[in-house]
Amino acid sequence: MTYKEKYNLWLDSKYIDESAKDELRNIKDEKEIEDRFYKELEFGTGGLRGVIGIGSNRMNIYTVGKATQGLADYLHRHYSGEISVSIAHDSRIMSREFSETTAAVLCANGIKTYLFDSLRPTPMLSFTVRHFGSKAGVVVTASHNPKQYNGYKVYNEDGNQFTDEGAEEIFSCIQALKNFSDIKTMDLEEAKSKGLLNIIGEEVDKVYIDKVKELTIRKDLVKDYAKDLKIIYTPIHGSGNIPVRRALKELGYESLAVVKEQELPDGNFPTAPYPNPEQPSVFNIALEMAKTIGPDVIFGTDPDCDRIGVVAKDGSGEYRVLTGNQTGVLLSHYIISSLKDINKLPSNGAIIKTIVTSEMATKIAEDYGVKLIDVLTGFKYIGEKIKEFEKTGSNTYLFGFEESYGCLAGTFVRDKDAVIGAVLICEMALYYKKKGMNLYDALNSLYEKYGFYKETLVSKELTGKEGQEKIKKAIEHLRHSQIEAVNNIKIIKKFDYKLRIEKDIVNNIESEIKLPVSNVLKFILEDGSWFVVRPSGTEPKMKIYMAVVGKSLDDADKKSRQFSEAIMSIIDEATK
Missing domain, CATH: 3.40.120.10 (Alpha-D-Glucose-1,6-Bisphosphate, subunit A, domain 3)
Known part of the structure; x- marks a missing residue:
């Protein structure tokens, strides 16, 4: 389905309210329409995160509802008997509305919910999942992103964010939902009267x-x-x-x-x-x-x-x-x-x-x-x-x-x-x-x-569909490039976490990395300096981490500046 077909599907749907449709009709820039609908808001190990607005690639009650229905289907697939989910939210725009949408969908699926009476820190949600023995937790937050963002993090029964396998299965449950009519919902007062919605507060805070x-x-x-x-x-x-x-x-x-x-x-x-x-x-x-x-x-x-x-x-x-x-x-x-x-x-x-x-x-x-x-x-x-x-x-x-x-x-x-x-x-x-x-x-x-350790992080912002493609191409370019040295200092090890290969370049020996697959590259130099390149999991950015060890603070600062300039020159060339 093209972005324009998806855009029209939302305009024609009886499940989308008129104020949301008005927001879509008032968009004059075709690129804006494309960005809102060229893909679904992706669900990964960090859950959902995106700009607040109407569209399939935005944070709104419809994308939150769909993600929650997928989560409910996942939970019913894995657990029988009484299932509960704990829910929290932060101070962001629409955070309360999104948390209540989450509760309404879960309750409609027969899942008991524990919803905080007002905003709470994300770690308190992790604690609450364990405290109530919930099978999952949801916190509505976009952490430290600018105000136009919000997000939806999902936790497993250990109070831990879902890692790759679990997140992929939840995403597949979300993708299986083809129509808005597949998303169940329930009035919150009805949910309370049935004992499905439970408002929590001080009793959890104190513990x-x-x-x-x-x-x-x-x-x-x-x-x-x-x-x-x-x-x-x-x-x-x-x-x-x-x-x-x-x-x-x-x-x-x-x-x-x-x-x-x-x-x-x-x-x-x-x-x-x-x-x-x-x-x-x-x-x-x-x-x-x-x-x-x-x-x-x-x-x-x-x-x-x-x-x-x-x-x-x-x-x-x-x-x-x-x-x-x-x-x-x-x-x-x-x-x-x-x-x-x-x-x-x-x-x-x-x-x-x-x-x-x-x-x-x-x-x-x-x-x-x-x-x-x-x-x-x-x-x-x-x-x-x-x-x-x-x-x-x-x-x-x-x-x-x-x-x-x-x-x-x-x-x-x-x-x-x-x-x-x-x-x-x-x-x-x-x-x-x-x-x-x-x-x-x-x-x-x-x-x-x-030792005088100094680390630097540069986040290279590459927004929209084109930006995401540039990030992918740049990392692939670096994956297959034959960079031998930086500032005349030899690279002695290369870690490719996507291929799960650690290469000792000096001795030409390869060994297996025993960590989950991730699209990350790390290069270590013979003087102990190193750099890592990876795509951000939550923002439209490419992240470049760099580190040096100096003989003094001044020496570390000087080495860091020189090293960063050299690495960013390599990155800029790769993202052209």
């Missing part, structure tokens, strides 16, 4: 917050001195405001100032067009407050509160936004060293990170005799490893993190969790404060011991 507080390692330190730590926090108009503040308050952190302009939920993100703690600009207002308050630590959480960004004062007195790698490395070291200090470091402890995350964590783990495990990009693969540990007893999970500002301690959640992150970051900042150090001092001490 979750109590578990978060239990993750404190140096309990006496926090109990005695939490009141001394000065904190500035911004929820960036999202769902973290209440749970983050509640957890910290109950632990005794009394000196916490919230950025008022960014405190309340607002899907338009008026002070942060790109509401991502990776963007230093989201901290501008907090940094103005810092001139008066003089905080020990500043941090912010993204709209669905699964990512956390930290700001610390450097040696010159300036506040700097730490990268996700830097925060993850600090936390890895703090958790491992603290557990060792109190004689609670297990002999089979393990840290998990992704293949695009700093190798500095590997050095730290080696130093403490802790296993470091690499997984594919995506926190779902970290969650999958936690389950494996529980099943086999092979390792004890200590901590997991990824460069994109996500981390997790504990196992009662199976996704990155910025509420947990906030609690551990405050404890760590408090520990170093009592030693006369701040987090930047602590980071420098780790650099001096383990």
Whole structure:
């Protein structure tokens, strides 16, 4: 079916309301019509994500309804008896409507639903699935994307995002739905009266917050001195405001100032067009407050509160936004060293990170005799490893993190969790404060011991149908290219995660990569630098990760600039 035929199908359907049809009729640009209908909004391991609007390639109640019917069919295929699904949403435009649409479709399919009474962080949805023994979970969020986006993440019964096999089967169930009439729905009041729709709130919040507080390692330190730590926090108009503040308050952190302009939920993100703690600009207002308050630590959480960004004062007195790698490395070291200090470091402890995350964590783990495990990009693969540990007893999970500002301690959640992150970051900042150090001092001490690691990420945006084709062609070009060196430094290893081949170029030896298939390439150079190229799973972007190791901070900065210029020249040529 052509995009125009699909467009007319929506206009002619009795299941599409008139306001939606008016939106379609008012589109004058043919390219816009094509972009809205040239494909279905794809369902992958990250669920759905797209621009809000009417069309098959947009986020709306019809695409959400269709995805939910596919999920219901998948669940009935795999489970019998009573099936339940937990549902949450963040502060984005249409998030409540999409979560209620999800509940209405599931209830119409005889599936019991637990829907939060208002917005909640994504990690709380992961927890809730496990708390109620649900067979799946849905959270409506587009994480840190700009305001025009929304999304729909699906979790399995472990509270983990579906990985490849499960996501593909759900997608096949969605694709099997050919007509809007195949999508069942039910009035929410009727669903309540039948016991199918259950509104949840404080009873779940309390259990979750109590578990978060239990993750404190140096309990006496926090109990005695939490009141001394000065904190500035911004929820960036999202769902973290209440749970983050509640957890910290109950632990005794009394000196916490919230950025008022960014405190309340607002899907338009008026002070942060790109509401991502990776963007230093989201901290501008907090940094103005810092001139008066003089905080020990500043941090912010993204709209669905699964990512956390930290700001610390450097040696010159300036506040700097730490990268996700830097925060993850600090936390890895703090958790491992603290557990060792109190004689609670297990002999089979393990840290998990992704293949695009700093190798500095590997050095730290080696130093403490802790296993470091690499997984594919995506926190779902970290969650999958936690389950494996529980099943086999092979390792004890200590901590997991990824460069994109996500981390997790504990196992009662199976996704990155910025509420947990906030609690551990405050404890760590408090520990170093009592030693006369701040987090930047602590980071420098780790650099001096383990090496000056510097990582860079460039996201090359290539939108629309043409952009997606360019990304595919560029990665194929790099897959088959014979790049031997970068800046006269030899490439010694190439990892092709799609073909699952690791090639030792020096010795001309190939071996199997024992990870799921993914369209990712990684190149390692003889000086320890590396770069990775992959398509974004949630945005119209090609992501290029680059890393170097220097002899000093200045040396690492210089090497990073030169390396990045060389790599981006290769990428620009491949995407022409």
